[in-house]
Amino acid sequence: MPRASHPHAMQPRNPGSTRTAPPQMPPKFPMQGRYRAYTLFDWTGLIYLLLGFLALRIVWALGDGEAAWNFVMEQFQNPIYIGFHVLSLVSVIFVGVRFFGFFPKAQPPRIGPVKPPPQPVILAGLYAAWVGVTVVMTLILTGALFR
């Protein structure tokens, strides 16, 4: 009966006789050269984690009623919250620019019978979607749409 194998199933039980140098971190890691953008990209995880919980807090307050909603909105006027959100905005834009930059390059030559569009088309599509969603979201949240 075939079953999924463990990815490390073929790993030898004992180390081989060939001596290898112990792995070492590259000298420029973590904040020099190309590693800086890599490391910062990873650290945006903390910002996203906090943003997820802040969004949860807002939606929960929305379900609790007007008093809870107003309380959260008042708290968001605290300079610490505003500072965090400015940092978050920079982080989100950084993630978008970096991720959308390498997304087209990461596409396989074929997806089933379909060939992906040229890289500049994918990139333009991603930026168009990003700007479009941001504009629509901004218009909705400021009450310019659907009020």
Add this chain to the structure above:
Amino acid sequence: MKHLLLKFEPLIWLLFGQGVLLGTLLLTGWVLVVGVLAPLGIAPLLSFADAHELAATLIGRLVLAGLIVLPLWKGAHHMRHVFIDMGGADRDATVAPLLYLIALVGSVAGIIAVVRL
């Protein structure tokens, strides 16, 4: 534990990838208005009644669920790699489940928050 993590790797990667893609698409306008422009008084924010009415629609609930859940998984998976890269590979079997548990608890709470609107 490592074997279990490897089993769930495709699901975690799906949520992580969508957290980067859809999370970034949704969060930019959200953070701009809710976190910066409205608190500074530069732009108005929806009133409670309008916000609740919009959020309680099916599309509103889906967008809000995505806004909560996806960034949590993007965050958890990237923080796992921060720990690994900073020399914590030996502790990955402890740190990774903890981070994913945080994301899971937040996701369940997020879905409850959206359902109870």
